[in-house]
Amino acid sequence: MTTILHLAHAIAWAEAQRLGFYAPPSLDSEGFIHFSTEAQLPGVVERFYKHQPNMVLLVVEVDRLTAALRYEESEPGKFFPHLYGPLNLDAVVEVRLFAP
Template sequence: MSLDTYKILTKKQWEKAQEIGCIKTSIDEKDGFVHLSTAAQLAATLSFFFEDYETLLLLELKKNEFKEALVFELPFPEDHRSGRFPHLYSELKVSQISKVWEIKRGAFSLPKELLLKAEH
């Protein structure tokens, strides 16, 4: 599957990632993979998991960098969401990020290009 995939980080997490060269979050380390979202999943992910933040960073991963390490699976841990979610079973390096957007609360205004992707 070659859907565009995204990672949501706090400013502090992104600053740390730039220092060490890879993206590490406590939930990813606990679960054993990097939690990602497709464009269609971003609004719900922001709503359910980032409700306490006013500003976040949205990172777009470079396409075709991950091969079999990127797996689309049922939600983990299981919850009320459905569909298959991108899970990355390898390190996510800062160099593997193609775009970074700062997004702000106001129902988190996603970049227009991503909203359009969600309609497909």
């Protein structure tokens, strides 16, 4: 099982469960949802989420995704997973409370 990770605000995740899908603002503004691998997560936390409270870590099984997933170069030599569509909730195999 190959998994990717996404940090979400707990309120946004609760809203996703009400709606039946997860579509953060980056989907509208950038056209995709940002994900990371387990190895990339510490750098993402340090850079973007170091002081963010009330976060959850979504563990997503790649084979269950219904939208297109692409690994794209975000920085020279660093390829991050990007999901080009809403995240279907049945692809989320685990939700962990997260405190950076």
